[in-house]
Amino acid sequence: EITSFCDSWGECKNFKFYSSLNQIWLEDEPEPKVAVIKVTHHGKDFSGRCGALLRHILVFKEEDYEKIGFDPFRVECLNIFKRNWKENDSCDTIHLNPAEFPEGDLEFIQPELYPSLKENLSLLLKGFSLCSYRIINTPHSDIYFRALFSLIPYSRRRRFPLTTFAFRKNHNYLLSCIYSPERIPHDDLPVEFERKVLDPRTIDSNQDVSNYLVSLFSMLEQNKLTESLSLIRGYS
Secondary structure, eight states, X not given: OHHHHHHHSOOOOOTTOOEEEEEEEEOOSSSOEEEEEEEEEEEEOTTOOEEEEEEEEEEEEHHHHHTTTTOHHHHXXXXXXXXXXXXXXXXXXXXXXXXXXXXXXXXXXXXXXXXXXXXXXXXXXXXXXXXXXXXXXXXXXXXXHHHHHXXXXXXXXXXXXXXXXXXXXXXXXXXXXXXXXXXXXXXXXXXXXXXXXXXXXXXXXXXXXXXXXXXXXXXXXXXXXXXXXXXXXXXX
């Protein structure tokens, strides 16, 4: 299943591509698992061909992943993904202590992004998927994806597929950035998305979502970041 995902992710069509963070849920029974996949531009392959990609995958049991908030960006912050690969390299099992994971950080989110984040978060929680079509991802778009994901309640992150960039739309992502040679956006924030309704029955039907958004952004605007994190962790 992981190999199929990586093979369908797409070939490098823009040499300015540097990396992408992906999350897919695996249909293993009876124990569901999640794959967190870092795709990195590796330069040339062993034969000298340009555009080689390195994919390093970490697989978590769902119950273990829950201990770190179902958050691929927290995994990425540990800097444990390989960025270089040689023919004689090998991958060993990595043992992680959840207590050593950095707690979710909201300080990096710029307050001027709150209106845009609130609008897009509302769409995600009310049954839309969001996709940004771009010729390439940028540090700005990566930060925006991390900011938006960090505001999703833990209870809604389970089974949440995402990619910060893929050269092909190879999965039913809820949040994604997909290569399009015609889309050359300005490298600024916020990121623009195309929206798609996943379940029309949820649209404008959940008052709890509205209450969550009002409470969350009120706390953020007052710089009550600890309280904001508590709400994100505890909302159901």
